[in-house]
Amino acid sequence: MSKIPKIIHQIFFLGEAAIPEKYRRYHQTVLQHHPDWEHQFWDEARARKFMADNYSWFLPIFDAYPHKIQRFDAIRYFILHHYGGFYIDMDIECLKPLDDLLADFELVLSKLVCFSNAIMGSVPGHPLWLKVFDELQKRKDNSAQNTMPYYVGYSTGPIMLNHSVVVNKFHESPTVRICPGYIFEPGAPMELNGKIFKSQPTSETYTIHHMTTSWLPAKHQIIRVLFGMLLEPYWFFRSFFKGTV
Secondary structure (H helix, E strand, O other), X not given: OOOOOOEEEEEOOOOHHHOOHHHHHHHHHHHHOOOOXXXXXXXXXXXXXXXXXXXXHHHHHHHHOOOHHHHHHHHHHHHHHHHOEEEEOOOEEEOOOOHHHOOOOOEEEEEOOOEEEEEEEEOOOOHHHHHHHHHHHHOOOOOOOOOXXXXXXXXXXXXXXXXXXXXXXXXXXXXXXXXXXHHHOOOOEEEEOOEEXXXXXXXXXXXXXXXXXXXXXXXXXXXXXXXXXXXXXHHHXXXXXXXXX
């Protein structure tokens, strides 16, 4: 029997009725491949009540975040600490059940270049989340006036999570399963054996993260698309020669 409970948590603050069609299709693939798992859906009202009931000490920071995406980010860590299970972003499409990844692991993480917070599995009360809570408190202010995307990543997103994992050496624990990018997030740049390349789906791929980044402001969305187009030739050749570079 797995230590990680078979619970899937997904968040869309506007509520289930407001889920866009493309997200609804991805959500259905998660449900279809996990019929025997418990499914928990979180909207904004439920998320805030959960925080008020269980982590009221963090509520002033939670409410003061200037960007809604920071609350999306933060709540997932508290949910996993409290309930355990798997958190899965709404823009993730599921290809097959996650059951085979559980075994006796207490934490399952996706490793791109940094550790990703888009899909994570955990037992309730895992000590990683206490370190994350400490970092959330330290990083709540944008005193350096960083750009919005970097501030989000640094304060509540993957930059913060990666720091919490690596500094505290959770990635070295035998009870933690580190999944290379092609397991959950093929198509994204990933680091493996000291090399960075753009991974492709394989027979071992369980989910596809479509990375819609709908939380980004319009100007950053445009920059992301243009930058991605410029990088495509690089990633093509980098992936092609990954065995020799």
